[in-house]
Structure formats: C-alpha cells, structure tokens
Amino acid sequence: MIERREPSSSDVLIEIDYCGVCHTDLHFVNNDWGITEYPVVPGHEIVGRITEVGTDVSRFQVGDLAAIGCMVNSCGDCQSCLDGNEQYCLKGFTATYNSPIEDPGGLTFGGYSQRIVADQSFVLKMPENLEITGTAPLLCAGITTYSPLQHWSVNAGMKVGVVGLGGLGHMGVKFAHAMGAHTVMITTTPDKGKDAKSLGADEILISTDASAMSKEAGEFDFILNTIPVDHKVDPYLDLLKVDGTMCVVGAIEPLNQVNAAQLMFGRKKLAGSLIGGIQQTQEMLNFCGEHNIISDVEVIRMDQIQDAFERLVKSDVKYRFVIDMKTLATV
Amino acid sequence: MIERREPSSSDVLIEIDYCGVCHTDLHFVNNDWGITEYPVVPGHEIVGRITEVGTDVSRFQVGDLAAIGCMVNSCGDCQSCLDGNEQYCLKGFTATYNSPIEDPGGLTFGGYSQRIVADQSFVLKMPENLEITGTAPLLCAGITTYSPLQHWSVNAGMKVGVVGLGGLGHMGVKFAHAMGAHTVMITTTPDKGKDAKSLGADEILISTDASAMSKEAGEFDFILNTIPVDHKVDPYLDLLKVDGTMCVVGAIEPLNQVNAAQLMFGRKKLAGSLIGGIQQTQEMLNFCGEHNIISDVEVIRMDQIQDAFERLVKSDVKYRFVIDMKTLATV
Numbered sequence: 001m002i003e004r005r006e007p008s009s010s011d012v013l014i015e016i017d018y019c020g021v022c023h024t025d026l027h028f029v030n031n032d033w034g035i036t037e038y039p040v041v042p043g044h045e046i047v048g049r050i051t052e053v054g055t056d057v058s059r060f061q062v063g064d065l066a067a068i069g070c071m072v073n074s075c076g077d078c079q080s081c082l083d084g085n086e087q088y089c090l091k092g093f094t095a096t097y098n099s100p101i102e103d104p105g106g107l108t109f110g111g112y113s114q115r116i117v118a119d120q121s122f123v124l125k126m127p128e129n130l131e132i133t134g135t136a137p138l139l140c141a142g143i144t145t146y147s148p149l150q151h152w153s154v155n156a157g158m159k160v161g162v163v164g165l166g167g168l169g170h171m172g173v174k175f176a177h178a179m180g181a182h183t184v185m186i187t188t189t190p191d192k193g194k195d196a197k198s199l200g201a202d203e204i205l206i207s208t209d210a211s212a213m214s215k216e217a218g219e220f221d222f223i224l225n226t227i228p229v230d231h232k233v234d235p236y237l238d239l240l241k242v243d244g245t246m247c248v249v250g251a252i253e254p255l256n257q258v259n260a261a262q263l264m265f266g267r268k269k270l271a272g273s274l275i276g277g278i279q280q281t282q283e284m285l286n287f288c289g290e291h292n293i294i295s296d297v298e299v300i301r302m303d304q305i306q307d308a309f310e311r312l313v314k315s316d317v318k319y320r321f322v323i324d325m326k327t328l329a330t331v
Numbered sequence: 332m333i334e335r336r337e338p339s340s341s342d343v344l345i346e347i348d349y350c351g352v353c354h355t356d357l358h359f360v361n362n363d364w365g366i367t368e369y370p371v372v373p374g375h376e377i378v379g380r381i382t383e384v385g386t387d388v389s390r391f392q393v394g395d396l397a398a399i400g401c402m403v404n405s406c407g408d409c410q411s412c413l414d415g416n417e418q419y420c421l422k423g424f425t426a427t428y429n430s431p432i433e434d435p436g437g438l439t440f441g442g443y444s445q446r447i448v449a450d451q452s453f454v455l456k457m458p459e460n461l462e463i464t465g466t467a468p469l470l471c472a473g474i475t476t477y478s479p480l481q482h483w484s485v486n487a488g489m490k491v492g493v494v495g496l497g498g499l500g501h502m503g504v505k506f507a508h509a510m511g512a513h514t515v516m517i518t519t520t521p522d523k524g525k526d527a528k529s530l531g532a533d534e535i536l537i538s539t540d541a542s543a544m545s546k547e548a549g550e551f552d553f554i555l556n557t558i559p560v561d562h563k564v565d566p567y568l569d570l571l572k573v574d575g576t577m578c579v580v581g582a583i584e585p586l587n588q589v590n591a592a593q594l595m596f597g598r599k600k601l602a603g604s605l606i607g608g609i610q611q612t613q614e615m616l617n618f619c620g621e622h623n624i625i626s627d628v629e630v631i632r633m634d635q636i637q638d639a640f641e642r643l644v645k646s647d648v649k650y651r652f653v654i655d656m657k658t659l660a661t662v
Contacts, residue, residue: 079573080573083573085573085598088573088596088597088598090549090573148598151598218421242410242411242414242416242419242421245600248591248594248595249595251591252591252592252595253590253591253592254588254589254590254591255588255589255590255591256587256588257585257586257587258585258586258589258601259584259585259586260579260582260583260584260585260586260603261583261584261603262603263579263601263602263603264579264580264583264603264604264605265419265603265605266419266603266605267416267419267479267482267602267603267604267605268602268603269576269600269601269602270589270594270600270601270602271594271598271599271600271601272591272592272593272594272595272596272597272598272599273595273598274595274596274597274598
C-alpha cells in the first residue's frame with residue numbers, strides 16, 4: 001500500500017478522471033534513464049474534479065475541474081521561480097512522480113491513480129467547455145509546445161515549421177495555427193500530410209525530398225522540432241531565415257552533429273525548451289478554452305496500459321493515449 | 332600582372348598602409364576549403380589613406396584614413412541588405428578577395444597589396460586618434476566579436492564569458508570589458524590568465540578545472556565562443572544562466588556533440604554569428620575611437636609572411652600579425 005499525504009491547509013485533493021500517457025512514463029517504468037526509484041506511479045497529464053480543499057485554499061472550490069502537469073512544487077525563491085519559470089527552478093522542481101518529497105517522505109506518485117493531493121499553487125484550472133478526454137495531454141504535450149511558440153512570439157506574420165507529427169508535434173501544429181502563423185508540417189512521411197492539414201497545417205514539407213527542402217531554404221522564422229531522438233539538425237537549420245530559431249523539445253540527448261557554419265551564416269539559434277511555468281500553463285489552458293483546442297486521443301482502460309506502451313514505441317497512436325482512471329478501480 | 336579596376340564614379344582608391352593576417356587568409360592560400368581560385372591575393376583587414384575619389388563620392392575625401400573589411404559589395408535589395416546585414420546577403424556578398432566580380436571581371440583581390448579600389452558604400456572611416464598599426468584587425472577580428480556582443484545587448488549588468496584567447500578572443504575581452512560587462516576569460520591555459528587580465532578580463536576561468544567550472548555553472552548571461560575548431564560545447568553551455576546564449580564565431584565546421592538536454596533544461600541558445608554589417612562595422616570603429624581600443628599586433632614585413640603563416644598555425648602570435656604594406660614595394 002502506497003502512503004498518500006493527508007491534504008494540508010494549502011492542498012487540494014483531486015479525484016482523477018483522465019491521465020495522459022507520455023513517453024516519459026514508459027522511460028521511467030523501464031528505467032531507461034537509470035534514475036527510476038521503484039515503486040513508480042507514472043502520469044503527469046492529470047485532469048479531474050476537486051473533492052477536498054484545505055482551509056487556506058482560495059483559488060479552488062470543491063467541484064472545480066482541475067489539472068496537474070509535470071510539477072507539484074519548486075523552491076519558490078530562486079530567480080527562475082521568481083520569474084515564473086518554475087520548470088527551470090535552480091534547485092530543481094519537484095516532479096509529479098518519482099521525485100523526492102518531504103511530506104509524507106519518499107517519492108511523489110503520479111496520475112495513474114484515483115486521487116492526487118497537491119499544493120494549490122501547482123494546480124491548474126481546466127476550462128469547462130473542452131471535451132474532457134482530450135484535455136489531459138495539454139498538461140505535458142500541450143505546454144511543451146505552447147511555451148516555446150509563445151516565448152518566441154509566434155504570430156500571424158510568421159512562417160513556422162513543426163518537425164515530427166506525434167504527441168508533441170500534433171499539438172504544435174494546432175497551437176501555431178491558432179496563433180495565426182503560416183504553419184508547415186515537416187515530416188519524413190507523406191502519409192502524415194493529410195492528417196497534418198486536418199490539424200491545421202497550411203502546408204506539408206517532406207524532409208526527405210531534397211528539392212522541396214531546397215526550395216524552402218531560408219523561409220522559416222521559427223521551427224519547433226519535436227523529434228524524440230538524435231537526428232541531423234542541419235537540414236532544418238537550413239530552412240531558417242536570418243536570425244531564425246529552431247527549438248528542440250523532443251530529443252533529450254546528444255545531437256551528434258550540429259553544423260556551426262549553419263548557425264554562423266545567418267546568426268541562427270538552436271535552442272531548447274522544457275514544459276512551461278505554472279502561470280504560462282494556465283494561460284495555455286485558457287488559450288485552449290478560447291480556441292477550443294484539445295489533444296487528439298485514444299482513450300484506454302487501465303488494464304490496456306501494457307499494450308499502449310508497446311504501441312507507443314511503434315508510434316502507433318493518434319496522437320496520445322489517455323487512461324480513463326475510473327477503470328483503475330476494476331483492475 | 333593582375334588587372335585592377337579603374338575607379339568608377341562611386342569608387343575610392345586606397346593606398347594601403349597595413350593589412351592584418353587572418354587565419355582565413357591561410358586557409359585560402361592553402362585551399363583548405365577546396366574553394367580557392369588562383370591567383371589569390373588575401374587580406375581583408377585593410378587600413379590606408381584615400382588617394383582618389385570618384386565624382387559621385389560624397390562620404391570621403393582624398394587624405395581620409397579609411398578601411399575595408401571582409402566585404403566589398405552585396406546585392407543591396409534582399410531583406411538582409413535592407414536590414415543592414417550585408418554579411419547575410421541572401422545572394423551572397425562579394426568578399427574582399429577571391430570572389431567573382433563583374434568589373435573588371437575575374438575575382439576580387441585583397442589587401443596584401445599596395446592599393447585597393449572599392450565602392451564608397453563598403454568603405455569605412457577609421458578614427459584618426461587610434462594607433463594605426465593596431466587598427467587593421469578591427470575589420471575582421473574586431474567586428475566578428477563586437478557584432479554578437481552588441482546584438483545580444485551585452486552591458487554592465489551582465490556576466491560575459493569569452494572562450495579562447497587568440498585573434499578573436501583578445502578582441503572579445505576588450506569589447507566585453509568596454510561594454511561594462513563582468514568579463515571572464517575562459518581558457519584551457521592558465522598562463523593566458525595574466526595576459527587576459529591586462530586585456531580587461533575581470534576573472535579567469537580554467538576550463539579544464541572541473542571544480543571551478545562547476546562553481547560557475549548557471550552564472551553567465553552570454554558566452555562568446557572563439558574556439559576555431561570542433562570541440563565539446565556542453566561544458567560551456569553548462570555555464571549559461573536560464574535563457575542564456577552562447578554564440579560561436581570561430582568554428583566553421585560540424586560540432587560533433589551538442590547535448591540537447593543542456594539547451595532544454597534552461598531554454599538556452601547555441602547561436603552563430605558572422606562578421607557584421609557595414610553600418611555596424613562603422614559603429615564598432617567609432618566605439619574603438621571613443622574607448623581607444625585597438626588590436627594587439629606584431630607588425631611584419633611582406634617577406635615575412637610565410638614565417639607568419641607557420642607561426643599562426645602554432646598560435647604563436649599575440650594576437651594578430653599585421654603586414655606593413657609599404658614593405659611590399661621592396662620584396
């Protein structure tokens with residue numbers, strides 16, 4: 001039996017409705033990064049109803065639709081926290097799962113669960129108008145793509161590329177389109193073109209078509225790169241305008257070749273970005289509410305998780321699995 | 332005999348006093364990049380007196396101290412040229428040497444010469460108060476380091492690192508110091524520390540000292556990286572603050588390992604930059620005039636150039652060779 005912390009005066013208790021399945025969950029379950037502490041309860045794309053609020057909780061009421069993403073705490077004192085960039089907390093944020101925690105001790109447990117307790121300051125309000133099954137992935141795939149698009153001020157005057165059409169990429173296309181940019185899906189797979197257009201892409205660029213890539217050289221203001229593994233970034237850097245930026249959000253690993261000349265001949269930037277701050281995450285959810293943006297999901301039962309993990313490895317999902325957490329009680 | 336173009340109505344003729352020796356000159360002489368067209372006359376750090384002006388020349392008079400850097404022309408019509416970024420001309424700028432030119436045909440010839448003819452719009456005014464021998468390298472080593480420091484708004488509130496102490500690095504230290512930044516020389520070589528302090532560095536950080544590097548992690552707003560060859564950039568990215576930028580100005584080649592996680596966990600940027608635009612180059616020269624900044628040079632005779640090239644390969648110069656072009660007549 002896993003101990004759960006009793007709600008403190010500033011905590012809320014959430015009865016979880018849905019939890020998204022992020023590739024990170026699988027990495028933790030398999031200990032791919034060698035940092036997993038067992039037992040691990042994954043899940044950081046959490047949406048549900050608040051059933052209890054502490055005496056000092058002012059932002060939420062019982063019955064509110066709420067959400068928790070990748071973080072449940074941070075130091076609150078460092079420059080990053082003061083700037084609202086809790087994701088870059090200089091002491092390291094407390095992750096929603098498998099992260100050391102003082103109360104009740106041990107490690108945090110995530111959203112593959114019926115309930116979760118968290119401090120109100122790391123809890124988000126979910127707009128009530130959205131179809132709830134598609135909202136959970138906004139908390140990781142959503143903010144991971146929204147944050148850099150917003151940070152680099154993507155707008156209607158810009159041509160924006162999204163590389164890779166998966167859980168992250170499909171949200172990137174939706175957001176770039178909703179922000180008004182001329183949005184180009186950049187993919188190796190022609191078959192994904194039709195899907196990308198239905199998600200909001202204005203154009204499809206097949207990255208294996210040298211002639212098409214050459215025609216688009218120097219045309220992009222910003223590129224969001226969601227490829228989750230090492231890859232050659234040069235062909236994408238070549239697409240950027242002078243002073244353009246490509247932001248990597250997928251590949252948490254060494255990129256084995258970056259041509260510095262590509263950066264120099266055009267003052268280009270290769271950047272990275274990690275989820276988003278709490279305030280920005282709330283802004284993203286509000287933006288989704290206004291623009292009716294949700295993730296395209298396949299809802300599964302808890303007992304289908306192993307199959308889902310296997311299909312995830314094969315990218316066989318459009319575009320995110322979401323667990324109906326009510327099914328956990330019956331497992 | 333090499334044909335020289337007759338000055339047109341918008342040209343000036345410069346009697347060259349000094350020409351700096353850039354490593355690029357050696358690469359061209361040796362055809363290291365496989366693009367040299369012979370005969371090649373190198374030299375793109377040129378300073379001298381104007382001895383002739385065309386009828387339409389308004390910016391210069393005979394007798395003016397003038398300079399030419401790496402470019403002598405660009406298309407003038409593309410967005411980069413319109414933005415004053417001729418160095419990123421989308422059609423490619425006309426380099427000062429070994430670049431195709433319509434008048435008189437053939438290739439441009441550079442500053443290892445007694446005279447040069449160029450359109451007034453690519454000619455700079457050199458402040459008269461500077462010691463002339465140290466001014467030539469400002470036209471390449473100077474602008475290459477000034478431009479990114481200025482583009483990324485380096486100022487008194489910032490901690491700035493300069494990696495590598497050579498022709499570029501020593502100018503980077505002088506500029507960062509003059510812009511008011513807390514300037515840190517980052518080098519593998521403890522011996523260079525004393526020199527760096529005399530150039531204006533507030534601190535020396537030895538990059539092979541893991542403990543010192545660890546202490547400085549997350550402390551830098553901006554890093555100017557002048558290392559001229561492939562190297563691991565991760566240890567330097569680790570020094571950057573959240574949202575910090577490292578700009579590469581030395582290594583025109585593939586960087587064989589860039590850790591994307593370093594970029595992601597701090598929204599950091601790896602950028603590149605190439606010389607600077609003409610207006611910015613003039614601003615840099617004016618800045619040098621105001622702050623009495625010149626390059627530290629060793630003046631050589633034209634007949635010493637082979638020896639200088641050999642010493643350049645061994646980094647055996649503090650910090651730039653400059654040829655006294657009056658000595659060419661006696662070779």
